[in-house]
Amino acid sequence: MLGLPVTGNTKEYEETQDMKAGKNIPLGVEITTENKCGFCTNSKCCTYITEELVTPRSMHDFDHMLWQLSHRNIQAYKDEDGWYLLINNACTHLESDGRCGIYDDRPMICREYTNDYCEFDEDSEDGFDLFFEDYAALLKYVKRRFKTWSRYATTRDEHLNES
Numbered sequence: 001m002l003g004l005p006v007t008g009n010t011k012e013y014e015e016t017q018d019m020k021a022g023k024n025i026p027l028g029v030e031i032t033t034e035n036k037c038g039f040c041t042n043s044k045c046c047t048y049i050t051e052e053l054v055t056p057r058s059m060h061d062f063d064h065m066l067w068q069l070s071h072r073n074i075q076a077y078k079d080e081d082g083w084y085l086l087i088n089n090a091c092t093h094l095e096s097d098g099r100c101g102i103y104d105d106r107p108m109i110c111r112e113y114t115n116d117y118c119e120f121d122e123d124s125e126d127g128f129d130l131f132f133e134d135y136a137a138l139l140k141y142v143k144r145r146f147k148t149w150s151r152y153a154t155t156r157d158e159h160l161n162e163s
């Protein structure tokens, strides 16, 4: 993400590649915050955005989320900070070699992002209390959470004027 130069020898990479997803670490190399981005192969932090949600409570709130998760590349999660939409779309400025195409002009949020402990070190999913990968996953949760969901779902037209 940060456009740091990839250091090391390309041939050595091919011979000693760490096959763990998203990493390409030559044997014996110590990873630091200075060289970490250079060894990150998927630039995960530049491939999505999140939007905080008002905590969903009612069936109507979850109905709305079902609509959101009906769209491609949209997921949702809840962690210790609240509920979020996860919009899995890579930044248009992310270049094929993992560098930022507008590095000197990148937005503030990109500058504030620290790689001290990022997706290179641990998948974000590991910190989720709840994760909904798609419409089906959320629907399953909603049916479990609301005993009256089926009745609500089959009478949506009657709720039109209540929302």
Ligand code: SF4
Binding pocket: 001, 002, 036, 037, 040, 042, 043, 044, 045, 046, 114, 115, 118, 119, 120
């Ligand atoms: S996920 Fe971490 S290591 Fe990879 S590019 Fe982003 S900040 Fe750098």
Ligand code: SF4
Binding pocket: 001, 002, 045, 046, 091, 092, 093, 094, 095, 099, 100, 101, 102, 103, 106, 107, 110
């Ligand atoms: S502007 Fe650059 S640093 Fe920011 S998300 Fe896009 S590619 Fe990454």
